[in-house]
Amino acid sequence: MIFSLRRLGAGRRAGKKMGDSGIDAACLDTEVAVPMPFRCPISLDLMKDPVTLPTGITYDRGSIERWIEAGNASCPVTKQPLGVGGGLYLIPNHALRKMIQSWCVENRSLGVERIPTPRIPVSPYEVSEACKRVAAAANRGDARRCGELVGKIKSWVKESERNKRCVTEGGAGDALSAALETFGSASAEGQHGGLLEEIVSALAHVRPASEEGLARLGSATSLHCILGFLNSDDLSSRQNAVLVLKEAISSDRIWHRALVDGIEEAMVRMIREPIGPTATNASLLTLFNMISQSPNSDKTTSKLLQLGLVPLLIDLLLDSSDKGVCERVLGVLDLLCESREGREEAFGHALTMPILVKKILRVSNLATDFAVAILWKLCKNEEGDDRRALIEAIQAGGFQKMLVLLQVGCGDGTKVNVRELLKLMHLHKDRVDCVDSSLDLKYLKRP
Template sequence: MVLPWGIRRAGRRAGKSKEDSSIDAASLDTEIAVPMPFRCPISLDLMKDPVTLPTGITYDRSSIERWIEAGNASCPVTKQPLGGAGRFDLIPNHAIRKMIQSWCVENCSLGVERIPTPRIPVTLYEVSEACKRIAAAANRGDAKRCYELVGKIRSWVKESERNRRCATEGGAGDALSAALELFGSASTEGRRGGLLEEIVSALAQVRPVSEEGLARLGSATSLHCILGFLNCDDLSSRQNAVLVLKEAISSNRIRRRALVEGIEEALVRMIREPIGPTATNASLVALFNMISHSPNSDKTRSKLLHLGLVPLLINLLVDSPDKGVCERVLGVLDLLCETREGRDEAFGHALTMPILVKKILRVSNLATDFAVAILWKLCKNEEGDERRALIEAIQVGGFQKMLVLLQVGCGEGAKENVRELLKLMNLYKDRVDCVDSSLDFKYLKRPY
């Protein structure tokens, strides 16, 4: 059996007219028959890293690893049982790989690119040995040797997702956290050689797995090092630092104590001067954990509010199309609205009500739950008879959105909030004009 592989022939001669080029492009479409021995039996794609199981069947490494990780314990073709818990070797099939490369070279004129020679994946034993050497080098203060070993782990992780998982399972994150704490306490020599920057860069890819590793990552010494990179001008270092900080704050131990001074300012700066969705998401997760698990949560909220976090979040909610960013922004905003000060800040922004109503049923169930919770807090906790927040929510289509949400369904907590909001809105809905909540509210102004 031979399966076709659609490939467009490479190149169009320069100097041809546009019409000639379009005709020529259509005539050069062709199908290349890829021999079945070169295809992975699982994905039916051309194999890039062929490996052979003990059963004698050859697969592409990525495909068979996904098969095994999914919990399958037998060969997909022969159905023969494999070693327990994946305890068997995936033997590189160099003969098939060279044949595939030769076939690619023979068909290069048809646009087929030669597959690169794959590197042998790292093993748990190699990771474990490297971690032991890092610990030994850190204990004797050998920054140069430690730098070399950390660089080796970074190169392993960059090669493939499999290597990253292997490094994590092998305890690389724990070893790196210990090295960061040890060299951070006497950081002058380490910083001169770029060691701390190399460690933080590696930790951004390989997180600690043990409580001891997380505790070291969340120590005052380590946090001061991370804070230094958060405040630097290098964008790559700042992104790596915030990814590491997110992991540090997720630790149960660090949640029970106060963070080092300046962390809040650095995270707000990450929101104000965004690097990209990855860094923004990490910053929002860190802020969420800081507020929700801080031993002085009210103090943390107050500080973030004085740093101007609320308007930054609202503007980010308006501008960002990223689903994850929207969910996390709403989550942080919901926590800030727990206090009167936070609610006043939120309602003080002209776009808060319109954007909250607009995001309901637009992003995800989680985002909808957060948006409803914020609306409930803003409307329910109003004082006096004016009910300005409630009236504005009705004006931007909140009443209709609540009705739709009740019909399509939502979580129990959100459903209770929706019902209470509808009861409140029903008292005022006939007194004000409503607008379509799908409109662009960029230039909307309040009537008061």
Template sequence: MISSWRRRRAGRRASKEQRRGEIGDMEITIPSHYRCPISLDLMKDPVTLSTGITYDRVSIETWIEAGNQSCPITNQVLRSLEPIPNHAIRKVIQDWCVDNQSYGIERIPTPRIPVSSVEVSEILSKITMASKREDQAGCLELVSKLKASAKESERNKRCIVANKTGSALSAAFETFAKASFERNVSVLEEILSALALLLPLDDEAKAFLGSAASLHCMVWFLKGGDLSGRRNAVLALKEALSLDEQRVDALSEIEGALEALVKLIKEPICPTATKASLMLIYHMLNSSFPKDTIVERFLDMGLVSLLLEILVDTERSICEKALGVLDVICSSDKGKEKAYSHALTMPVLVKKLLRISDLATEFSVSILWKLCRNEKREEGGVLVEALQVGAFQKLLLLLQVGCAERTKGKATELLKSLNLHRERLECIDSMDFKDLKRPF
């Protein structure tokens, strides 16, 4: 009896597996009205245009973002570029997927409805009114909602940016900053966090962030905020001060601003913050603010040593910016003296020639030229050191492979100066200092 029951169970199992195999070999035809007219795939997020034709959201938005303003099927000009979610066809497609699960068809998930321009405009209007009332809690909730939408998808982020969100948030930041840093710290920090997601900002947003109240507030975050607050503040400062000398000068005069920027290099948070800090320092060194004064302040903070240490081993973009800052510093006599006295200066500069990028090579040659020009020290100390670490060979190779005319002129002048001392000592290959012990 038991054996017959086992035979029956085995028979049922074999029959089921046979049916499953037959089903697996069958091809399921997707109904044509469930397919996107553009991709011809099953629609996962069907949306309907003003012409009444339904497409998959990804396909039609790609079409519109390419600059097309007509319906792909009817060629009619679209009255609105905002596609409307077609919930009815989406539910029908989901039901069809469920009915055909046995054929390996998976049910499409219910998509999140992306944010629309109308919704963004309404939120921004409420943020503006809340900031004028100094309603910190209300504004904080609205900014958090906007930030969450931006993080949800690239489509949402593009929509949010396109509706001048950066300007509205920057204006709200200035309003709360004028009221009180300490009292409004939560909403100010949230606004900076949202702005960091929406970079780059437009000129109107930069103007709000470049106001005296906004600059003081961002420096306040730089000096005493948490890691994310300091990162977001330096990114916003970089946006606000780009190519605006008046704002750069204003930042230079704020107490503790220079120290906070140097601290970001000394105690890095992330590469993005380090790059922003280096760019701000570069703009400050090139501003109309008395150069000798600001260079001296940076030198007293040990900036030259910090720059040389990060140049030993860092990524391309940081390397270029650090060399750019060092190049400006070496335009002053005190800056050159600091560079002269550091053991890593010559080895690092020669090592960067032809190894990072054309820009890094240009900065390296410029710094070497400034350090070696009009060398009056006994026995040409700087020139001899440059020779010992392989500068002659590197510069010769640079002229052979080609470079910009300005760099070529400096390299040629350097070679002439180096050649005067070349017979007195044996030059070594630049790779011979690769195992040089670092003093840190």
């Protein structure tokens, strides 16, 4: 491999001084050949973290890990089998790494940058030992020691994606969930607030892997702790809390008991006072699971409607261009429109029909399915002879959109809804004027 190191920028900055010294401009284009022993046999690039396999061949760590993750079980050079199922050890080649760094320093004047000394990735044994010590510290009630171990787990996770996978597979999420429940039950008087915040921050990156860990995360004690951070004013704490709550709500175990009071208010606040796309997506997915999986979904829906969730979702759908956010907003709206109160709230917003028609065929197939389902529920279940919802859908260009959707194709369930909507719209389409559904709807007023 050849590095083409052009130092023209330095020459321009030197300007007249370089011209006075008699340096030829052609010398500014310098090529540096990387010695063959310093190249990775897989990528042929300069190795930044050389590691040696039991076969004796040295590779760059990132290259050989990608090779193994792709399903290969043999050495790329010798073709010898590797113990991929837990018996493979990548031995750091410190001697070669120091030689590469020395070579970089020697060629620094030619523009070669010294590679930094890599951190050694965490091993499954280290993760296992850390989890055992977290559990032991929680049983003793040693908040200080537990905080140190949680901080170490967080630092591992932040170093690399490989470390994150290793920590997750090692069961760190289960240990952290157990610690959250243990110290949360002892914090009724405000104790261990800093430790609990640290645990929730770590759990936002490391999810529990077992059913027991998810059950502990969804316990009343843990949910009370999460709710406390959701109601705080610190944006980072609120985002971490909603990410953890998303995992807790997704577990089937949690629905064997009622959610703690205040969860609905906290989730509506997350929509009303958005932090960012990550937190918003997690909040919407949590709301979707709360409505769809709860055995008391009617009660949950009624409470969310009373808190004014529907207008917030419509405004979010109008302002957001994020695909995931739009899909999740439409999914939650679809669930809310299962009830008569939800349909009344949705139709009560002046921009519901235009924005639903506009999102069809504009975001994704899933968003289109949700939008058509909502339109069908609003128009099919409409009471009275005036058919205001149906007429507004036609005025927003819904009839044309339904025709196009049949032509381009859609799912079977959506196709049934489209055909029924076309039958209803056909009876009224000659009596109303249509508008272009691609127009900006922010300032559109209902007649």
